[in-house]
Amino acid sequence: MTLPASSAPQSLSIWYLEVLLVVLAVSVCTRTFFKRSKSLPLPPGPRPSAIPFVGNIADMPSSQEWKTFYEWGLVHGPLIKVEIMGQKICIINSYQVANDLLNDRSAIYSDRPAMPMVNDLMDWKFNMGLQPYGTEYKKHRKAFQHGFNRRESNGYQPVQTRENTLLLEKLLNDPSNYDHHLRTTTGAIIMMIGLGYPITENDEFVRIAEAAQLAMVSAARPGAYLVDLLPILKYVPEWFPGASFQKVARKGRELSEELQNKPFAWALQQFEEGNALPSFFKDLMEHKEIASDDPEEAEHIVKCATAVMYATGADTILASTLTFILAMLHAPHVQKIAQEELDRVVGTDRLPTYADQEALPYINAIVKESLRWELVIPLGVPHRAMQDDVYNGYLIPEGTTVIANQWGISHDETVFSDPFAFRPERFLVEESSLPDPSTIAFGWGRRICPGRFLAENSLWLHVATVLACFNITPTVGDDGKPIIPPREYTSGMASRPLPFPCRIYPRNDSVVDLIKDNVASLPESY
């Protein structure tokens, strides 16, 4: 700033004074805000124990936490606070609140809680989904998004179509093992897209991915292990009385190492020998600079990203497809309407393809309702407040774990009427103001699931082609009455229906030929 010579000293002191006043004002405001925010109430919730430090530990459910959290929401409101051993946890039971905090204020809610059991003891730090929000995480996320943005994900449709055609053949020949066939199919799709790896029956890499994933999701349940609340416990040796969590952790660590190393070693060998099929892995190896300028770091990121992909991808798609099958038993009318739409739009002499998607609104609505009716990750993956925040007059202190109860949000009857019914029609009302369930099921803000386009594509094709070819009905009891399986789901970070019997049989004879013709016209291999 240039000042006129005569007025310079006076103007300078005024200028200094102004700056000083601004600094003072800012500091007073910040301190006032800080003081005020510290004195603001925390969100309401179940009353903690009178014993210091224990908090709500006795209130915490041991399974299906999302249902208890939902009940709490009905009593205490859409934003609840519980405290366990000094750790504050906010639970969100409303779409509006989740949107306001986790989407609109994503800049301060994108961190993850430390989770020492899974991250440190079981060595899942390689999984970007559990990493703190920082430079390393951003590199992993960039590499992942490169492979799974909408355009790239659509590029994988030929793999999904091929494996889905083989699924239809398996359902035709051996329908009672439908869950095994679905598991094989989702595994085959993910392994081919991720690594260019064609799976075999009882495949070793699929077994490793499933076992590692199961160990992780059981351990990652909020409050499952005390060590997550008292991280110092991670130094307690395995032989110490009461330290059985260390044994669980050791087994989990062994699986995590297998998961990270074995499939990667196979893929690397194929790549170096020039035999690698097109895949997420191959693409990243050829464009390592997307992950990092440092080739060694880039290779590490490729290794982590591919491991995350096959650890999380197959099971989640499987769970949502099983929910669709279960829903067909609970809502038989839906099947009839869908088949009428398929026959009218696609006809009966070919299978539906991705090109039919826009012309099949009812099928699209079934996919949405399957994602809403039961949630693959009912409590999402926990976020962490990176600074103090104030919402609707409540303080959310820095370090609070923030859980979006996605199951609760999807069953909020002020948003979704008759929420426990499977009613795809709710999404067909013109200009429906209902939230799209994919904006709930796949999470929030900067941590939103990067595999969502791939997952939705898989689910869509399973729904459209299975309904085009088969009827899905309940088994019949000795009394001649249909046995509708209950809606029973596993607990853990990820949830899926408990095994249930059902009948899957071709709608007519021409469907049998259709499936056989489609299988016969598949190329020998990829």
Ligand code: HEM
């Ligand atoms: C129906 C299938 C799926 C569902 C319902 C689902 C759901 C979710 C949810 C709720 C999150 C946490 C988002 C948040 O923190 O708010 C997430 C994260 C993630 N998902 Fe998925 N997912 C599915 C399929 C997939 C697939 C197929 C892949 C891989 C191709 C995948 C990869 C990931 C990754 C890497 C993250 C961590 C993202 C981050 O922390 O930045 N998911 N998913």
